[in-house]
Amino acid sequence: MTDPSLIETELRAVLRDCLGLPQHRVDAFDADTGLFGHLPELDSMAVATLLTEMEDRLAITIEDDEIDGEMLESFGALLAFVTAKRQAG
Secondary structure (H helix, E strand, O other), X not given: OOOHHHHHHHHHXXXXXXXXXXXXXXXXOOOOOEOOOOOOOOOXXXXXXXXXXXXXXXXXXXXXXXXXXXXXXXXXXXXXXXXXXXXXX
């Protein structure tokens, strides 16, 4: 899966499933939508679940040193991270 629209669709599904968000809410995310620190559902406990699910469903490996606040700051930042990982993989 290297098609950017497919990656975005799957990332939205991961966020929906891991955080228990309704589909319409996830569909409304744009590049500037805040994630960590903005979504009460995405707390420190949910981050581990989210990252594991992203690895499994998006076929990427996330190294510990790649996890930082910038990556989880917004939907756009997370999508850019995942897209870069998929293209490099």
